[in-house]
Amino acid sequence: MSYAIGRRFEHLIKDKLRAAGFEARRVVLSGRQTPGQITDILNADLVVEERFYGKAKTTKAKKYVSFPENEILELERGQQDFLVFNFKRTPPFVVIRFKDFLDLLRMWKEKPQKEG
Secondary structure, three states, X not given: OOHHHHHXXXXXXXXXXXXXXXXXXXXXXXXXXXXXXXXXXXXXXXXXXXXXXXXEEEEOOOOOOOOOHHHHHHHHHOOOOEEEEEEOOOOOEEEOOHHHHHHHHHHHHHOOOOXX
């Protein structure tokens, strides 16, 4: 995918997060890092509330999706908190660690239910 398409997707996600009331920013040039190079560019595409770090990837619609191994390893190691992805012309989806998913479920379960 082209750099411009990826950049537009990162801006789209940043704007959606801001519209939902979160402080969010896109990390400029995050995808232009050379692997193994020491750099002052944050290894994330998006930063939410200056606390949560994530990558944003967009791909052409295919029968199966595969994630780059590096992004999955970063999630597993705790170097990223989430991965947002979409297929061309689909809404975004989020991948998180299962333990983080369980934490979300616990928070939702504890939240008071709204009555009908």
